[in-house]
Amino acid sequence: MTSLKFSKMHGLGNDFMVIDGISQTFTPNNQQIAQWADRNFGIGFDQLLLVERAQTNGVDFRYRIFNADGSEVQQCGNGARCFVKFVSEQGLTDKQEIVVETASGIIKPRLNDNGLITVNMGKPRFAAAEVPFVLRGGETDGAVSYIVMNGIDSAEMSMVSMGNPHAVMLVADVATAPVADWGEALQYHERFPERVNVGFMQIVDKNHIKLRVFERGTGETLACGTGACAAVVSGVRLGVLAAGEEVLVELRGGELRISWAEGGDVLMTGAATTVFTGEVVF
Structure with a gap:
């Protein structure tokens, strides 16, 4: 023993x-x-x-x-x-x-x-090979977003690696977001060879979001730090969140504060x- x-x-x-x-x-x-x-x-x-x-x-x-x-x-x-x-x-x-x-x-x-505690999470990566994410004909590597099918529906998603793979989807209301359906559907999707963490982001304003995350190998969790980073990075690239400013990320388990400007490191405090x-x- x-x-x-x-x-x-x-x-x-x-x-x-x-x-x-x-x-x-x-x-x-x-x-x-x-x-x-x-x-x-x-x-x-x-x-x-x-x-x-x-x-x-x-x-x-x-x-x-x-x-x-x-x-x-x-x-x-x-x-x-x-x-x-x-x-x-x-x-x-x-x-x-x-x-x-x-x-x-x-x-x-x-x-x-x-x-x-503040963590410098390093620079996000967007190249498909680094996420990893399988590109299809006509898609641009490192694009701000892509259209992904789950077998029935399609959704626009942003792909980000924070050292692990994330797909982030904008939703009108996290309370009614299809977290389980999309989260499960993408775990063994052919476009995500190492599976993927799926984020569902609701924009409150340019410095405030609500977020739910379905984590690979675990399911939905009360909070996901890399998911919060990936969501803010995606929001900045989409032009819906403030670049270089602190963004409040409201998760089911509490709050994180994330900041990122293009080309820089992501800082997470919580x-x-x-x-x-x-x-x-x-």
């Missing part, structure tokens, strides 16, 4: 099991992670976050993310905020700003004096909360 200490954390209701893989040994196992993720028979979470030693000079930590089905993914914005709070609380660092390597590149989260610590035996 093996015992493993962990923290249960959340970023606006997007919840995580966070494991220190530096002072203890943990080898990720898809089946084990899926069992722990079960909300009736396990710990219950959207993603598992694993803290590891950095593999690159000048970097503080390596950050790995596993969905509730056990699949490993490249990036998670809400998880990044929980990550920096976790390493601070666990005494793994005394820095306010850390440098973290992920499967999609380097991020630099910062613990602010007010307790909120809260991270530790719910409890525990130990699992397996």
Whole structure:
């Protein structure tokens, strides 16, 4: 039998099991992670976050993310905020700003004096190969939006990679948006070879949106940090959101503040909360 200490954390209701893989040994196992993720028979979470030693000079930590089905993914914005709070609380660092390597590149989260956490999420990418997204005849690579069919209906969507793939759709009202239908339909769609996170964005004004996100490997979550970034980036490119200004993103689990100007990095600020610590035996 093996015992493993962990923290249960959340970023606006997007919840995580966070494991220190530096002072203890943990080898990720898809089946084990899926069992722990079960909300009736396990710990219950959207993603598992694993803290590891950095593999690159000048970097503080390596950050790995596993969905509730056990699949490993490249990036998670809400998880990044929980990550920096976790390493601070666990005494793994005394820095306010850390440098973290992920499967999609380097991020630099910062613990602010007010307790909120700001993450420089890097530059968004729009090239089809980087999302990834399969282009069809006549479509322009890196276009602001594309028409996508779900087998029955069609919708205009913006494609953005924030280190993970996002498709963002404008809707009149997030309360009645077809989140489950479109989210499920696009998970194994031929145009998304690595599946996709699907965002449903309602514009309130140029500095305020409402957002729901269906996450690949998990389903709809209360909040999605990279989804909030992708939505604001898409809104700026579409000309419906203010470039270079802070945009309030209202999610079901709470609020994030995102800013982005063409050619620049995306900055995300929000809260991270530790719910409890525990130990699992397996």
